[in-house]
Amino acid sequence: MPELPEVETVARGLQISVAGRRIVSVTLRKTDFMDDPDTIEREVPGTQIARVERFGKFMLLRLVRDRAASEPEASSKALLVHLGMTGNLAPHFAEQPRELRYTDARRFGRMAYLAGETLAAELLRFGADPLEVTAEEFAKRIESSRARIKALLLDQTVLRGVGNIYADESLWSAGIHPAKSGAKLKRKELARLRQALQKILRKAIQMRGSSISDFVDAEGQPGDYQQHHRAYGREGKKCFRCGRAIKRIIIAGRSSYFCPACQRAPHREGRIRKSTKRKGRARTSKR
Ligand SMILES: [Zn+2]
Structure with missing residues (x-):
């Protein structure tokens, strides 16, 4: 499933190829991955794609009705696109007028036309952008939960855009076991994790993402970051x-790859708790 670097790569490609273009018409085929296909068919034609942004694992095609008037934020509208497992959104230049086609063989993606308060409310459901989050906010978001760190990194309401690959890679880089509780992480570890996550995401964006199954960017090119994976998919290596x-x-229903030596299991804390209990009992028996 495309994560932050892959979606960023596609969004950047589309920003170059389709931003500024006006949508003349919309043709829908299968619509089971769309929130409300009728609204898409009715509202999208006649709008202009002002810009293409990444939002977590989503792409936002910001739409404007009239290119001359700068519309107030309350009337902002966008086409929200999630690529799912196999989605691909790419311009097809062969025909005139040009086509922007969304294809998704397995249809795990999502497409929705959202405007005004509905759009704002939808975006509010998501957590902080991992590339923009401050050290303080990152620490607060993680240490306020007893859930395991791997699950927290995958939780889109905590951070938006991180998936299985970049969670495992950043935990390996920071030397943190994926099953460790968020609340048990020290500030030093949290700082190391945020730094690792940002460094890895930036490098992956530079390399246009990871192509592990069939990810290709808006120009149909695969990414290169899979050559730099240190943990993900490397079981036994x-x-x-x-x-x-x-x-x-x-963990959290997903495979987690880690090094048992560099990323120590969180058992130590359990052992400390047990030994304190024993001491307590010993004291009681003395009394
Ligand atoms: Zn190791």
Whole structure:
């Protein structure tokens, strides 16, 4: 599934190829991945694509009705597009007028036309952008939950845009076990994790994302970042840091790849709790 770097890559490509263009007509085929196909058919024709942005794992095609008038934010409208597992949104230049086609074989994607308060409310459901979040906000969002750090990184209401690949890569880089509780992370670890996450996401954007299945950008080109994966998909292979074999466990229903030596399991805390209990009991028996 495309994550932040892949969606950013597609959005940048579309910004170059379709921003500023007017939508003449909309043709819908299968519509089961659309929130409200009738609204898309009715509202989108005649609008101009002002710009294409990434929002978490979504793309936002910001639409304007009249290019001369600068419309107030309350009347803002956008086509929200999620690429799902196999979605592809790309311009097709062969025909006149040009076509912007969304194809999605497995239809796990989502498309919705949203405007005004509905658009604002939809965007508010998501957490902070991992590339823009401050160290303080990042720490607060993670340490306020006892959920496991891997699950927190995947939770789009905590941070928007991180998926399985970049969660595993940043945890490996920061030396944090994926099953560790968010509330148990020290500020030093949180700072290291945020730094690792941002560095990895920026590098992946530079390399136009990871192509692990069939991801291609708006020009039909695969990304290159998969060559830099250090944990994700490397079960049984040697850790690039210490040489131990990378392991795979299931957390929050997803595969998590980690190094058992560089990313220590959170058992130690459990042991400390048990030994305190024992001491307590010993004291009671003395009394
Ligand atoms: Zn290691």
